[in-house]
Amino acid sequence: MQIEVRPATVFADVATMVGPKRPDANVCWCLSYRIPSKQNQELVGLRRGELVKQLVQEDPPPGVLAYDGDEVVGWAGVHPRADTTFARNRRIPSLDEREVWSVWCLRVRPGHRGEGISHPLLAGAVAFAFERGAEVVEGYPVDNRGEKVDLTMAYVGTRALFEAAGFTKAAETTSVLNGFPRLLMRLERPAP
Template sequence: MAIEVRPATVFADVATMVGPKNPDSNVCWCLSYRLPSKENLALARRQRGERVQRLVRETPAPGVLAYDGDEVVGWAAVHPRADTSFATNRRIPHVDDVDVWSLWCVRVRPGHRGQGISHSLVAGAVDFARASGAPAIEAYPVDNGGERVDLTMAYVGTRSLFERAGFTKAADTTSVINGFPRVIMRLELT
């Protein structure tokens, strides 16, 4: 299996990964960290998908997609931290004043999990950030010590996933998901 990771510029493929089956459902669309809280909370149902349609037309794209041939099999949200709610998040502190990029969501489609696609997505997100001029990239995974993470909360990734990609722990946070503390993992790109 040769996984190719590309910038997320095809709305239908992004919708396959983060959109609902019913367009009138009120789901995340991976906007919770991407938009300021007030804007995120104001968007409902179809408006959420319409907002993502606009994001995929922007430069840089809102993330990357993994493909197995022509089939989209994964998504990773990655963008400059300054354009996300991590810019003002009190639970996840800034390590320094570097204009880092944030990588906050890694999703693999059911039926494709356990094949290393999350590793390809992280590597692709790093390559995308580097090609876009990012000096460093951060992720905010759980430090689960090898314990099982509930699938609905696994989108943040695990510390070990990012360690295998060359990231190192930069700081603790006061954020907790699924009972596990989140840590700031960072990779310098310059």
């Protein structure tokens, strides 16, 4: 298996990864951290997908997709922190004014989980951010200490996944997900 990570510019592939089975269903579409809370609550049904269709046409698009050949198998939400709700999040601190990008969602398609796709997916999200000027990439994974994380809450990643990608713990947070504390982890842009 050769995983290739590309910018999320193909709406149908983004819909495969984060969209609902029924287009009018109110699922996340990976918007909950990407748009203001009020807008997220007001945006329902088909309008959620319509917004994502617009976002994939922007530069930068809202994330990256992982492919095994022509098949989409993974999604990562990654964008400048200033354009996300993390810019004002009271539970996850902002550490400085540098050009920080956030990775907030990692999703591997059912049928492909357990194949190690999350590692190249996270590496691709980091590369995407650095190629577009990020000085630092942050993630906010759970510190699950090796315990099982409920699949519906695993989208934030684990401390071990981020450490394997070279991230280090930068701060504690007051955010808790699935009973586990979330950490603020960072990876600095490599020196030229």
